Amino acid sequence: SQTIHQWPATLVQPVGSPLSLECTVEGTSNPNLYWYRQAAGRGLQLLFYSVGIGQISSEVPQNLSASRPQDRQFILSSKKLLLSDSGFYLCAWSTQGTEQYFGPGTRLTVT
Amino acid sequence: AQSVSQHNHHVILSEAASLELGCNYSYGGTVNLFWYVQYPGQHLQLLLKYFSGDPLVKGIKGFEAEFIKSKFSFNLRKPSVQWSDTAEYFCAVNASPPGSARQLTFGSGTQLTVLP
Numbered sequence: 653s654q655t656i657h658q659w660p661a662t663l664v665q666p667v668g669s670p671l672s673l674e675c676t677v678e679g680t681s682n683p684n685l686y687w688y689r690q691a692a693g694r695g696l697q698l699l700f701y702s703v704g705i706g707q708i709s710s711e712v713p714q715n716l717s718a719s720r721p722q723d724r725q726f727i728l729s730s731k732k733l734l735l736s737d738s739g740f741y742l743c744a745w746s747t748q749g750t751e752q753y754f755g756p757g758t759r760l761t762v763t
Numbered sequence: 764a765q766s767v768s769q770h771n772h773h774v775i776l777s778e779a780a781s782l783e784l785g786c787n788y789s790y791g792g793t794v795n796l797f798w799y800v801q802y803p804g805q806h807l808q809l810l811l812k813y814f815s816g817d818p819l820v821k822g823i824k825g826f827e828a829e830f831i832k833s834k835f836s837f838n839l840r841k842p843s844v845q846w847s848d849t850a851e852y853f854c855a856v857n858a859s860p861p862g863s864a865r866q867l868t869f870g871s872g873t874q875l876t877v878l879p
Contacts, residue, residue, distance in 0.1 A: 686866070693772065695853060695869040696807075708859065711866070751797055754807040754866055 653678035654736040658743050658755040666763055671716075673758050675743030678724065683745040685726040686752060687718055688738040699741075702726060738762045765790040765858050769870035776844055777878050784839040784873050786828075786854030796837040797826055797867070799857040807853070813837065825863070846879045 665671060677683055684703050688696040698711045700718035708718050708728045715734050719727045726743055738761050744752040768787045776782060788794065798810040810820025819831040828839045834845060854870040 693871060695767075695769075695796050695871040696855075696867075696869075698866055699864055751809050753809070754799075756806050 653730050654745070654753065656686065656743060656745055656753060656755040658741075658758055660758060661756065662759045662761075664761045664763060665733050667735055668732050671728070671737070671760070673728040673741055673743075673760070675726040675728075675755055676724055677745045680724070680745065680747065683747060685720060685725065687728050688742040688744065690757070692744055700728070703763075715731060730731075733762045735762050742744040765794075765856055765868045767854055767856050767868050767870040769852075769854055769873050771873045772871070774875045775874070775876045775878065778846055779843045781867075782841040782844045782848070782875070784852055784854075785878075786837045786839065788835050788854075788856045788857045788868075788872060790835075791857065792858055794858045795854070796828075796830060797857075798822065798826070798837075798839050799853045799855060799869075800850050801853070802850045804876070810852070834836050834850070844877045846877045848875060849877045850875060855857070 657676050659674055686701045687699040689699055690696050700708055700710055702708050702720045705723055706722055716730050741758045743755040746752040766789045770785050796813040799806045800810045801807045811820050813820045813827055813830045823853055828837055830837050833841050842874050851872050851874050853872045855867045857867050
């Protein structure tokens with residue numbers, strides 16, 4: 653069966669520091685991968701999605717970037733964190749034309 | 764661009780009460796519709812989905828939803844809620860062409876609190 657992992661589960665970082673959040677999927681090949689940010693009362697906002705290695709689409713301009721170095725690995729990064737980057741980050745996967753499955757998320761607090 | 768509206772931000776019910784959570788979307792073409800649930804401290808998980816066919820779909824834990832195309836709605840229902848249904852519920856829609864990444868657009872969520 654398929655599983656999705658995210659780490660770290662929680663992270664506290666100072667303003668201006670770099671960020672790297674990792675997401676990996678097991679049990680499937682060539683998935684679509686997604687990064688979302690969840691804010692209280694605002695639902696989930698899609699940040700990036702990828703249909704293959706090295707293929708990244710950005711949905712909103714921001715301080716973050718994403719990369720997909722391997723088929724089942726998706727990384728969310730920042731060179732310099734802002735206070736406004738605090739939030740709950742979710743990774744998800746799907747195969748074409750199906751529902752998305754979500755990871756456990758990373759709670760990021762920028763201080 | 765597609766959008767999803769969940770008008771009830773917080774719903775409080777007593778056990779055994781009936782539940783209906785509203786979801787409306789804006790898109791004139793073919794859509795796939797989903798309800799996701801996030802129990803306290805747990806992953807966001809799929810509750811039910813509609814792709815085509817019977818507009819009344821049944822999901823896990825006794826939930827069902829009805830797709831009414833003319834009303835652009837996909838309301839979630841449960842005849843008798845339990846304390847364990849306390850969670851946040853998200854409606855989502857995708858209207859991307861087949862073969863694309865089929866991004867989901869989510870509503871803002873409804874927090875359901877069931878009192879024992």
